[in-house]
Amino acid sequence: MREIGRRARAAARRMALVPGPVKDAALREAAAALRQAAPAILAANAADLDEGRAKGLTAASLDRLALNPARVEAIAEALESIAGLPDPVGRAMDSYARPNGLRIDRVATPLGVVGVIFESRPNVTADAGALCLKAGNAAILRAGSESHRSASAIAQAMSQGLSRHGLPADAIQLVPTRDRAAVGAMLTGLDGAIDVIVPRGGKSLVARVQDEARVPVFAHLEGICHVFVHAAADLGMARAVVRNSKLRRTGVCGAAETLLVDRACAATHLAPLVTDLIEAGCAVRGDEAVRAVDPRVAPATEADWRTEYLDAIIAVRVVDGLDAAIDHIETYGSHHTDSILTEDGAAAERFLAEVDSAIVAHNASTQFADGGEFGFGAEIGIATGRMHARGPVGVEQLTTFKYRIRGTGQIRP
Amino acid sequence: MREIGRRARAAARRMALVPGPVKDAALREAAAALRQAAPAILAANAADLDEGRAKGLTAASLDRLALNPARVEAIAEALESIAGLPDPVGRAMDSYARPNGLRIDRVATPLGVVGVIFESRPNVTADAGALCLKAGNAAILRAGSESHRSASAIAQAMSQGLSRHGLPADAIQLVPTRDRAAVGAMLTGLDGAIDVIVPRGGKSLVARVQDEARVPVFAHLEGICHVFVHAAADLGMARAVVRNSKLRRTGVCGAAETLLVDRACAATHLAPLVTDLIEAGCAVRGDEAVRAVDPRVAPATEADWRTEYLDAIIAVRVVDGLDAAIDHIETYGSHHTDSILTEDGAAAERFLAEVDSAIVAHNASTQFADGGEFGFGAEIGIATGRMHARGPVGVEQLTTFKYRIRGTGQIRP
Missing domain, CATH: 3.40.605.10 (Aldehyde Dehydrogenase; Chain A, domain 1)
Known part of the structure; x- marks a missing residue:
């Protein structure tokens, strides 16, 4: 050698x-x-x-x-x-x-x-x-x-x-x-x-x-990627982006593993988001608020927030606004790719600034985490470290x- | 902790x-x-x-x-x-x-x-x-x-x-x-x-x-910095830059530790360079060609090419042209700062391209290896690693x- x-x-x-x-x-x-x-x-x-x-x-x-x-x-x-x-x-x-x-x-x-x-x-x-x-x-x-x-x-x-x-x-x-x-x-x-x-x-x-x-x-050890549906999210866009982030390909590191929904829009947004996922064949594990909207939702445990399923499974949690969402991501995430869906520009800018991940996105699918999608032509991998290379x-x-x-x-x- | x-x-x-x-x-x-x-x-x-x-x-x-x-x-x-x-x-x-x-x-x-x-x-x-x-x-x-x-x-x-x-x-x-x-x-x-x-x-x-x-x-472990006086070096400039590179301050990492002189100009350039250094109070250790020009030159051993003196001591070697100088620097150097003195632009460009150091210089003192001199305002140190930070x-x-x-x-x- x-x-x-x-x-x-x-x-x-x-x-x-x-x-x-x-x-x-x-x-x-x-x-x-x-x-x-x-x-x-x-x-x-x-x-x-x-x-x-x-x-x-x-x-x-x-x-x-x-x-x-x-x-x-x-x-x-x-x-x-x-x-x-x-x-x-x-x-x-x-x-x-x-x-x-x-x-x-x-x-x-x-x-x-x-x-x-x-x-x-x-x-x-x-x-x-x-x-x-x-x-x-x-x-x-x-x-x-x-x-x-x-x-x-x-x-x-x-x-x-x-x-x-x-x-x-x-x-x-x-x-x-x-x-x-x-x-x-x-x-x-x-x-x-x-x-x-x-x-x-x-x-x-x-x-x-x-x-x-x-x-x-x-390298990245895992991609525990989040989509946060903020209070001011457009429901139609959220349904499309959540489904794509989770299900376009479930085995890639940029696939979403956790969906966070703002309590302020849960009454209108949570049920359609969860139903969409279940009807597309995705198993949903959720906290109590999520289980309340659909009996097919299994209970989520603490371990679910830390799990990269790489499969048609998603953990869903209702959070109390932007700060709670950022806290959740900083606590359980893997600093890979996280996306906020909102029509509120100020909330988006705070998310982009405060979430400390290699890739942060506003109103876009997490599945864009890929050197080709970044225009790099090709990538040797995606890095979540902070030194020298980060992201694709x-x-x-x-x-x-x-x-x-x-x-x-x-x-x- | x-x-x-x-x-x-x-x-x-x-x-x-x-x-x-x-x-x-x-x-x-x-x-x-x-x-x-x-x-x-x-x-x-x-x-x-x-x-x-x-x-x-x-x-x-x-x-x-x-x-x-x-x-x-x-x-x-x-x-x-x-x-x-x-x-x-x-x-x-x-x-x-x-x-x-x-x-x-x-x-x-x-x-x-x-x-x-x-x-x-x-x-x-x-x-x-x-x-x-x-x-x-x-x-x-x-x-x-x-x-x-x-x-x-x-x-x-x-x-x-x-x-x-x-x-x-x-x-x-x-x-x-x-x-x-x-x-x-x-x-x-x-x-x-x-x-x-x-x-x-x-x-x-x-x-x-x-x-x-x-x-x-x-970090840098050491600064074994070289000045190479190429065949086409201007003698007056070489005398000033060599003296400055070695003696302005001897205890800094950008101080030159080894002087390489092209055999093609040794007849005219070597004696004045060596005499200058000795008369300025610098101990000179050299190979046979260097010892031949001044009896005060002590013999250099292999260890001298690898030594960071951080003192008024310099190792001097006569080399057979640009390739030999680059080889010497790649073999014994520490990838910190190395300078070529020459009026031959093509030789300078080859040196700048082929010497794999954090800082490579043409017709300038090695003592410019410093964040302040680079316009950075201040530096936390000088790095010779290749990842993330390099140089000041x-x-x-x-x-x-x-x-x-x-x-x-x-x-x-």
Whole structure:
């Protein structure tokens, strides 16, 4: 593993200097190589699936693992779309002259080496690897044992494409799955060879990475996202946005898990909101006020306010106005994405200012919490930490910066 | 300590919402309170100095610890200057509309709770505390045992001033020195109550913090700064900049520790550069080529290339051109501040691009590595890490950001 780290660091130093158009051409070539290698990738994936079935993986895991020609094509297209993004390296973030004539520029530079640890989705090999490269970084990827053959086949095809444009072969390295200690070694940072770790997978993986990592981590442990229907909410809008926030896709981190309804509008708004959800197939757990409007509402316990269901289940609570809603979110939330529905601009501004989450929204679905929806083109994940990256982590968040000073012989008095 | 953490987190939540003008008025009031409390602060400092002398502190430590009326006035002025900086909270870092009509703003928000661990300089109480408050954060300060009385007197005066403008009393908390386990507890993050640690002191403190901290750290372990005199350097400029980089102040982290001279100009440039330094009282350690020009040059060993002298000593090496200089800096440097002296613009651009340091300079002294010189007004330290803050850490680097989405009822298809 140390050798992998050393090679990644050397590759990162070369990657940092690769011009944007060369990176983009290499990514397009990698997409072409992936399309060409589709039969080999699908064969590797079939072997992974066979082993997964034999091991008794759940249907959901097998679905995450499965590739087909359309999914391979989608992976190739994702690479092309990353190639089409503006180069995040070299951006002038600030530029000014000092009274002594020194010109100071703050320019974006690559982060260095990104470690990505993922589970069953083999497309992460391509997506995460491409995002790292686009930002001038080297990547060390660790696939779950269940997806290793697929990930290797994808990595191999990509490397062929990248090397045709002179990118270092070690810019994307896949750690051998048979090395059981690899994840632990990556979490220690490989003697300073890894600058940041991105876990891509379930809660237990993220929790382990956050607990054990001695290097920075871009991640969210969970997305306990709230929709607050304020006293001045438009009922029609609230019905549409609540349903979408909860049910458009229930398994994504931006799905709403808790609905808060202002007591001041509960008499008119609560029953239709709850009925909508139940009739759309969602289980509702509520406090007493919520149970009073529909007998199908199960009782909510304290644990429900802290639960990320990732399923067609929602916890509903009636709260005493804006302050109580903000208190609830600050107490039970996970600082991911929270939305207020109201026609009262002042209430909305207070919510946007006071709720301390990576993403706060007014009159919009929580399901917009996604790099694509933000216009980032792609994201490597969503971070709820406060350092460096927060919210969707796109190519810009995979860079750091340095200061360039240009002088004419200035000395400091 | 947990109670201190809990109170800091509560104070941070309130601090985040304090309007800029209120923070500034409170900082000015704190400056006035400091001036008024000068006799009490000087009495506390005298007691610290007495104890320090009895304990046998070095003269340098006693000097760092000592206050006098002029130094107290300087502390008060520093607070006023921080009050005069633009508010870093609420800055729009990005603002755009999506095709679906969603308006997305990325706005600067406070980091949260900043832990500052320092040694003998009592002014850090005021400087670091004020920078944290200006950025809307709460601060937990841990003074060295040698400066505790002085730090307490300063903190008490500041708190009086701050509370007159309604800032939470816990926005700046000083940890009792008698709690020996406090530093260790802070390094674990106090159960998530501390977002970042800033060590202010000698190398052993910084090393301990970097080794043990389970939360992010803004720091530099050392400043092994280089000046590279390129083949095309102007000799007159090189003589002035080298002397200034090394000798203006030898104890600051931006002081040059190693001089690299291009072999292509060594015949003309090396002797005058070395002679200048020796005649200005600097000990020179060099490789064979350097020793050949002056018998007073001592032999340099491998260890010299890795040493931060913080003294009137310099290591000098003749290198084979730009690539060798960059290699030397990447091998032995500490990614702090490195400068190239040359009239060759292409060589300068390569140096600025390829040397991976927080600050890279062309034709300027390394001693400009300082938040004040960057126009930041003040800095809490200089960071050589790659995450979040890099280079001088001013009030902007003490903020994070969040995304605010404003919609009109958008749902995601």
